[in-house]
Amino acid sequence: MLTCKELSALSDEILEGSLPFKQKASVKLHLAMCKHCRRYLNYLKLTVDMIGKNEGHSATGCNSDVSSAEGVKIDQIMRRIDKEVLKK
Numbered sequence: 001m002l003t004c005k006e007l008s009a010l011s012d013e014i015l016e017g018s019l020p021f022k023q024k025a026s027v028k029l030h031l032a033m034c035k036h037c038r039r040y041l042n043y044l045k046l047t048v049d050m051i052g053k054n055e056g057h058s059a060t061g062c063n064s065d066v067s068s069a070e071g072v073k074i075d076q077i078m079r080r081i082d083k084e085v086l087k088k
């Protein structure tokens with residue numbers, strides 16, 4: 001059984017949809033029971049969508065200066081979200 005911590009560590013792969021089937025199933029199961037992680041992933045998805053739009057349609061996964069700067073930003077936002085989620 002997945003813990004909330006494990007799920008948040010997998011959040012990148014979850015949003016990318018790159019999880020192996022077995023893990024996807026346990027993530028789904030956890031999300032079905034855990035309101036906090038559902039909310040957490042929703043925030044993350046919104047954030048990623050937002051940043052993706054600001055960046056236009058550039059492909060993800062390229063290592064240009066721009067995307068590494070965005071990566072730092074995402075990291076900060078994620079940390080803030082982490083704190084907010086933990087508060088509740």
Ligand SMILES: [Zn+2]
Nearest residue numbers: 003004034037
């Ligand atoms: Zn959870």
